[in-house]
Amino acid sequence: MHSQTETDKPSLDLDHLPAFAQYLLTHRLDELIQLQRQLAQEESLPLLQQLAHLDPDTQLSLLRLYTHEQLTLLADNRAAEWIDLSIRHWLRNDFPFDRYDLVAEDIIKLNYIRKKSFLHFLQPYCVDSAQMLQVVDDIDRFHLQHSTEVMTVFNRIMQEHLQHREAQLLEAQAIAHIGSYVWDVKTGRSTVTPELSRILEVDDDAPAFLRHVHPDDRERVEDELRASLQTGFFNSEFRYQNSHGLRYLWSRGKVHYQNGAPATISGTVLDITDRELLHERAQENERLYQQAEELAQMGNWCWEPSSGKLSWTDNLYRIYGLEPQAEEVTLDRFLSLVHPADRARVTESLEKGFPDDSEDHVFRILRPDGTLRVLHSLARARRAPDGTLLQVYGTEKDITDQHSTEQALKENQNFLRKLADATPSIISSYNIHTGQYTFVSEGMEKILGYRPFEVYDGGFPFVSSLVHPDDRETLRTRNSRILEEANAHPLSEPVAEFRYRARHKNGSWRWLQTFGTVFDRNEQGQVEHVLNISLDITSQMEAQHKIEEQEYFIQQIADASPTVLYVFDIGSGRFHYLNREIFYVLGYTPEEVLAMTPEEVSELYHPDDRPLLPERAGSDSRFQYHESMMQYECRLRKKDGSWYWLLAREIVFRKDGDGRVQQILGAALDINRRKEMERTLLQNAFQLEQSNASLEEFAYVASHDLKEPLRKISTFGDRLVASQMDRLTEDGMIYLRKVVDASQRMQAMIDDLLSVSRISGNRSFEETSLQSLLSDALAALEHKIEQRGARIEVEEPLPVANVVPSQFRQLFQNLLSNSIKFAREDVPPVIRIRYRYRRPDEVPAGVAKAHSYLELEFTDNGIGFEPEYASKIFQIFQRLHGRSEYEGNGIGLAIVKKIAEHHGGTIYATGTPEEGAVFTLILPV
Numbered sequence: 001m002h003s004q005t006e007t008d009k010p011s012l013d014l015d016h017l018p019a020f021a022q023y024l025l026t027h028r029l030d031e032l033i034q035l036q037r038q039l040a041q042e043e044s045l046p047l048l049q050q051l052a053h054l055d056p057d058t059q060l061s062l063l064r065l066y067t068h069e070q071l072t073l074l075a076d077n078r079a080a081e082w083i084d085l086s087i088r089h090w091l092r093n094d095f096p097f098d099r100y101d102l103v104a105e106d107i108i109k110l111n112y113i114r115k116k117s118f119l120h121f122l123q124p125y126c127v128d129s130a131q132m133l134q135v136v137d138d139i140d141r142f143h144l145q146h147s148t149e150v151m152t153v154f155n156r157i158m159q160e161h162l163q164h165r166e167a168q169l170l171e172a173q174a175i176a177h178i179g180s181y182v183w184d185v186k187t188g189r190s191t192v193t194p195e196l197s198r199i200l201e202v203d204d205d206a207p208a209f210l211r212h213v214h215p216d217d218r219e220r221v222e223d224e225l226r227a228s229l230q231t232g233f234f235n236s237e238f239r240y241q242n243s244h245g246l247r248y249l250w251s252r253g254k255v256h257y258q259n260g261a262p263a264t265i266s267g268t269v270l271d272i273t274d275r276e277l278l279h280e281r282a283q284e285n286e287r288l289y290q291q292a293e294e295l296a297q298m299g300n301w302c303w304e305p306s307s308g309k310l311s312w313t314d315n316l317y318r319i320y321g322l323e324p325q326a327e328e329v330t331l332d333r334f335l336s337l338v339h340p341a342d343r344a345r346v347t348e349s350l351e352k353g354f355p356d357d358s359e360d361h362v363f364r365i366l367r368p369d370g371t372l373r374v375l376h377s378l379a380r381a382r383r384a385p386d387g388t389l390l391q392v393y394g395t396e397k398d399i400t401d402q403h404s405t406e407q408a409l410k411e412n413q414n415f416l417r418k419l420a421d422a423t424p425s426i427i428s429s430y431n432i433h434t435g436q437y438t439f440v441s442e443g444m445e446k447i448l449g450y451r452p453f454e455v456y457d458g459g460f461p462f463v464s465s466l467v468h469p470d471d472r473e474t475l476r477t478r479n480s481r482i483l484e485e486a487n488a489h490p491l492s493e494p495v496a497e498f499r500y501r502a503r504h505k506n507g508s509w510r511w512l513q514t515f516g517t518v519f520d521r522n523e524q525g526q527v528e529h530v531l532n533i534s535l536d537i538t539s540q541m542e543a544q545h546k547i548e549e550q551e552y553f554i555q556q557i558a559d560a561s562p563t564v565l566y567v568f569d570i571g572s573g574r575f576h577y578l579n580r581e582i583f584y585v586l587g588y589t590p591e592e593v594l595a596m597t598p599e600e601v602s603e604l605y606h607p608d609d610r611p612l613l614p615e616r617a618g619s620d621s622r623f624q625y626h627e628s629m630m631q632y633e634c635r636l637r638k639k640d641g642s643w644y645w646l647l648a649r650e651i652v653f654r655k656d657g658d659g660r661v662q663q664i665l666g667a668a669l670d671i672n673r674r675k676e677m678e679r680t681l682l683q684n685a686f687q688l689e690q691s692n693a694s695l696e697e698f699a700y701v702a703s704h705d706l707k708e709p710l711r712k713i714s715t716f717g718d719r720l721v722a723s724q725m726d727r728l729t730e731d732g733m734i735y736l737r738k739v740v741d742a743s744q745r746m747q748a749m750i751d752d753l754l755s756v757s758r759i760s761g762n763r764s765f766e767e768t769s770l771q772s773l774l775s776d777a778l779a780a781l782e783h784k785i786e787q788r789g790a791r792i793e794v795e796e797p798l799p800v801a802n803v804v805p806s807q808f809r810q811l812f813q814n815l816l817s818n819s820i821k822f823a824r825e826d827v828p829p830v831i832r833i834r835y836r837y838r839r840p841d842e843v844p845a846g847v848a849k850a851h852s853y854l855e856l857e858f859t860d861n862g863i864g865f866e867p868e869y870a871s872k873i874f875q876i877f878q879r880l881h882g883r884s885e886y887e888g889n890g891i892g893l894a895i896v897k898k899i900a901e902h903h904g905g906t907i908y909a910t911g912t913p914e915e916g917a918v919f920t921l922i923l924p925v
Helices: 017-027 029-042 056-075 079-091 104-120 129-175 194-200 206-212 215-231 273-295 314-319 331-337 340-351 400-422 443-448 452-465 469-488 538-560 581-586 590-594 598-604 672-724 730-759 770-780 782-788 805-821 892-902
Strands: 179-184 190-192 233-242 245-258 261-271 298-304 309-312 358-366 372-383 389-398 425-431 437-440 495-503 509-521 527-536 563-569 574-578 629-637 643-655 661-670 766-769 791-794 800-803 830-838 853-860 906-912 916-924
Touching: 017 029, 017 056, 017 129, 029 056, 029 104, 056 079, 079 129, 104 129, 129 298, 129 372, 129 389, 179 194, 190 194, 194 233, 194 261, 206 215, 206 233, 215 233, 215 245, 215 261, 245 273, 298 314, 309 314, 314 389, 331 340, 340 358, 372 400, 425 443, 425 452, 437 452, 443 452, 443 509, 443 527, 469 495, 469 509, 469 527, 509 538, 563 581, 563 643, 574 590, 574 598, 581 590, 581 629, 581 643, 598 629, 643 672, 672 730, 766 770, 766 805, 770 782, 770 791, 770 800, 770 805, 782 805, 800 805, 805 830, 805 853, 805 892, 805 916, 892 906, 892 916
Parallel strands: 791 830
Antiparallel strands: 179 190, 179 261, 233 245, 245 261, 298 309, 298 389, 358 372, 372 389, 425 437, 425 527, 495 509, 509 527, 563 574, 563 661, 629 643, 643 661, 766 800, 830 853, 853 916, 906 916
């Protein structure tokens, strides 16, 4: 018997469950069957007892057959057909158990097992929360529809079964040997038939009969017996204990009177044990059905449009917040409980008259106490042959908690997805057996450029192909070893760390640091899924590589440096680091010095120099502040025992929490040769000072002694010319004049040499206006300037400089005189003077070091000179022209050069024949 015909059966169109069913059928059938079998055992499914006569393989084969049939129809979107087919199987006893052996608990638990097993594989099927909720909704609708129809059929089967049993009981009563008795009221003795004797297992002893009545019924039976003496009739059902156990008996009797007093009671006793047990079972089934409604938070209803009668089960009253059967529910009363926002939609559904013969919708209700609940309603219509709507019946399930859970789940999944996608990492999970990924965050695209769907499609082999070939085997071996250890210790939750390179979609390589752990395990405790979190550490690895390169570079520099570099530890009194230069300076390898005791380290330093060492034991020298630098010269003992001079510079390298110096960083420069040169220089300076003093004394004496004969030659020559002119021949006069001129020239040369020798000895430097000294020189040359018609042009007044005034006056006078002297014939001399300041990198080598330099430039329009003579003109007594052409001794520019060098500067000249010359003087300021 079935609830509907094929033409009456409404459709159950599910949008998302078919694809999920196909996924289970194709990929998860064996796992689904195993899980359902496991859940059935965990839930102690009563039906298992009816299948105990089948061996496990047969049970598994049948379960696979029925599950395959179910998934095939669900995948074809034929859910309603499967529900109908499963009910037909049940009613036709196609299953290896009698249809009456199925109890309400089986129906409830089977629905629960199927639903839970479906939900178990939902996460591997999809990760999109919206899609997941849609599939869950389809699963709920399908199982709700199935449970509604099955429970409806179950109730009908139970009713049919009870009716069948009752008919059997009536037939049994007609053909059974019902025991009869006659009981003498006065004597208490009774006469029973053999059948009753068999039932009661007593013969004629009334008290013995009463002793076998159940203690809880005995007093009532005695009262009913006494009452029957007054009423004339005895009718009682009671429990009776015989050798076969507890029995249910029904006794009916009639009282016979004599002389107006009760004499005997005659009647029958019927064994109604089977009927009572059947009744108890029906009550138990009804209780289980109500319990099923309560557990499922579901209630049933029936509406007859013709009469307007609306019937609710007790649990539906409870769902609506009403006392069960306390009031008669009408359609208006039902609509008054529907939430105002949903009432119009529900009313419209009722008014349409169920054109599709089924309705499936969700709406809210407001209970009398104001509580808001969310209900899922499924309804089906039953029509007359002419299409008239006869009856609508259905179920309503309270899905408030589920709805809230789904909303919370949706929000939580959205939050987790956003959190995972916002995290600068790749979060993923995959099945280690199938290699299929169940979750991949958007970080995959951010870090490696691949969309998550590319990973879902390619699985673990695709991800493995991205690993750098040099890292792949190491990563595979280590991952396998960790999984083996995790499987060997099912209670452990290891967290493994991997570093490797992965190829970006653009072809570049990125460094990843992955933390992997067990996500879940199977029934045997073996790892099923692995969770990985991968961070992009490319910048970190590149920085680390650069640091390593820099450290290597610094170490190479340190080892190649001609300076001893070291770190000294104050607390231990030993060196913490030394470069290789220590070997070339002292003859010790760094390892030898690092192994020295504090006493041996102290012995390296000369005793007289140890007080200079900052922060060392026995020294009062301290760093004044953290960044201060200490410099000192000290002697260290070489490996051969000799002392070696070093210039040390030290700074604080590390302090403790209290600000005390812990380590010192130092650099020691080899100054041993400088010290030797200083000693030599001191000796040479002393010798030079003595030599200069002797030279000055010699120059003075020599000039005095040399000039005396020259003066006599000049004097006597002049007298000879004056007194003997008429006696001398013309040639004699010429020779005599040459002698006199030569002596005078020799005297001038001696004066010039004396002037040159005295330049270096004059240290009377002072801040003087160069413009003032130039004016003095122009005044001294005033006659020459007028005589030659020279013009002196100064662009702007010359600045103040630290010079020896007398020497610079002579320098200006010599330079101006030189330019006037070497003027071109018939061209008035023009001398232009200008100055400017120069940076150190703009001046030639050979000048004293200074932050800035003053450049004086003298430009004339004279006869000039060839470039090859630029340095010769500054040499003493060097001339580019004959004495007959230009006067002078050739020492004027030599004095200029000497003065410039005495002031730490230099002078150089450039010239072009017949165009002029430029003299450039550079002085440090």
